[in-house]
Amino acid sequence: MTLWSGRFDTAPDPAAFDFQVSFGFDRALFADDVTGSLAWAEALGAAGVLSKQDAAAIRKGLEEILEEGRRDPAYVTGPDEDVHSFVERKLVEKIGEAGRRLHTGRSRNEQVSLDLRLYLRRRIPLLQQALTQVITACADQAERAGGALMPSYTHLRRAQPVLVAHFFLAHASALRRDVDRLEAARAEADAMPLGSGAIAGTSYPIDTAALASTLGFSRVVRNSIDASSDRDFVAAFLFAVSLAMVHLSRVAEDLIVFTGDEHGFFELSDATATGSSMMPQKKNPDALELARGKSGRAIGRLAGWLTTMKGLPSGYNKDLQEDKEAVFDADHTLAISLRATHAVIARLALNAGNASRAASGLLLATDVADYLAIRGMPFRQAHEIVGAMVRRLVAEGRDFSSLTLKEWKEASDFFGDDAPQAATPLESVHAKRTPQSTNPDAVHAALKELKDWLNPKA
Ligand code: ARG
Numbered sequence: 001m002t003l004w005s006g007r008f009d010t011a012p013d014p015a016a017f018d019f020q021v022s023f024g025f026d027r028a029l030f031a032d033d034v035t036g037s038l039a040w041a042e043a044l045g046a047a048g049v050l051s052k053q054d055a056a057a058i059r060k061g062l063e064e065i066l067e068e069g070r071r072d073p074a075y076v077t078g079p080d081e082d083v084h085s086f087v088e089r090k091l092v093e094k095i096g097e098a099g100r101r102l103h104t105g106r107s108r109n110e111q112v113s114l115d116l117r118l119y120l121r122r123r124i125p126l127l128q129q130a131l132t133q134v135i136t137a138c139a140d141q142a143e144r145a146g147g148a149l150m151p152s153y154t155h156l157r158r159a160q161p162v163l164v165a166h167f168f169l170a171h172a173s174a175l176r177r178d179v180d181r182l183e184a185a186r187a188e189a190d191a192m193p194l195g196s197g198a199i200a201g202t203s204y205p206i207d208t209a210a211l212a213s214t215l216g217f218s219r220v221v222r223n224s225i226d227a228s229s230d231r232d233f234v235a236a237f238l239f240a241v242s243l244a245m246v247h248l249s250r251v252a253e254d255l256i257v258f259t260g261d262e263h264g265f266f267e268l269s270d271a272t273a274t275g276s277s278m279m280p281q282k283k284n285p286d287a288l289e290l291a292r293g294k295s296g297r298a299i300g301r302l303a304g305w306l307t308t309m310k311g312l313p314s315g316y317n318k319d320l321q322e323d324k325e326a327v328f329d330a331d332h333t334l335a336i337s338l339r340a341t342h343a344v345i346a347r348l349a350l351n352a353g354n355a356s357r358a359a360s361g362l363l364l365a366t367d368v369a370d371y372l373a374i375r376g377m378p379f380r381q382a383h384e385i386v387g388a389m390v391r392r393l394v395a396e397g398r399d400f401s402s403l404t405l406k407e408w409k410e411a412s413d414f415f416g417d418d419a420p421q422a423a424t425p426l427e428s429v430h431a432k433r434t435p436q437s438t439n440p441d442a443v444h445a446a447l448k449e450l451k452d453w454l455n456p457k458a
Contacts, residue, residue, distance in 0.1 A: 269347035
């Protein structure tokens, strides 16, 4: 029995009917659906559409249904077309006639939009919390690394020495933007659609502002036609999730490379690594690889959803039902990826010796050129001179640390006696002068700022 069978004289063909049933997945909206119906019943009561007795019976029935569904998830099952039909069937079973009045003036089109908005408003804070845990793990690693050095890379070639802490704070910066981006998606979902009816609005005098505030929304949608198919909040959420997954993927890629034998800057904990069934020596970063791999899935959900929306005529269309699996899958994918990434980062051990060894050598060339430029040589000329020095050093298999004072001065008379001391990784980081740089004081301040953000003083 569907909510609409009255109009039809043949039983549905399962090939077509089962295809459009959504209860298998929209049962995730169960609690939100009941929450929405409780508020709707109250609004109908306040508008005088429902008698006091009916409104009270509906409230009691819905509260019991919510309670049972919360106690036993297996309760939320049945032959129903969708979660809305399920709740209504249960209500009618419980309270009879009054239950049939609940849907007065309301359409499933607005109901499903409301449910999904409520779902996102409660799920997004959990994702933000999980992001914050990963950011905390980055901050802890930055703190523990102290003054340890490592190379930074451009084009995956060693570029300049940086503090290990600076590297972790870099990833933390990206993940902080994800927290904000999810907040923006949550704000987008924060508009109450009830009162829109199926498309043209409702014929009952519903106080939509009161209904919005009962449901914790800060505003009401502006236009009923738009509201029936507006899923911008879904697109915003899927984009925020995709970009967070892209960031996790890039964290993963860095750590996969840096924990490998060739770099060995960090050691994966045995607890977050996996072995090989054939090669006994292997210690594989499967968790990181999967976080990287699953970014494709999140991006796919976003691309798929935008493709579904494109070209839809205005008003509700069943295509919109595709929003739910996209949202649930993206939500789940990000949640489990954050959990795994957190475990890997929290248990990662720094191999300071390997990291700092890799931070010395020819990657000090920029600092040597800066030395000349600070002493008045045009930077282009300095670049050329140091380039020639590098060419020679590479050919001889040496680096700056092996140059004698005589050799320094032969390269340019701008080099003073302090030139050898200036060309060290430690000097290199201390020479940086801007707040966003790897200068140890700047990194210290950045870490403090991050910790204040993580633990705001009341
Ligand atoms: N399951 C539907 C969806 O997810 C609910 C809305 C149904 N509305 C309708 N007119 N068939 O979009």
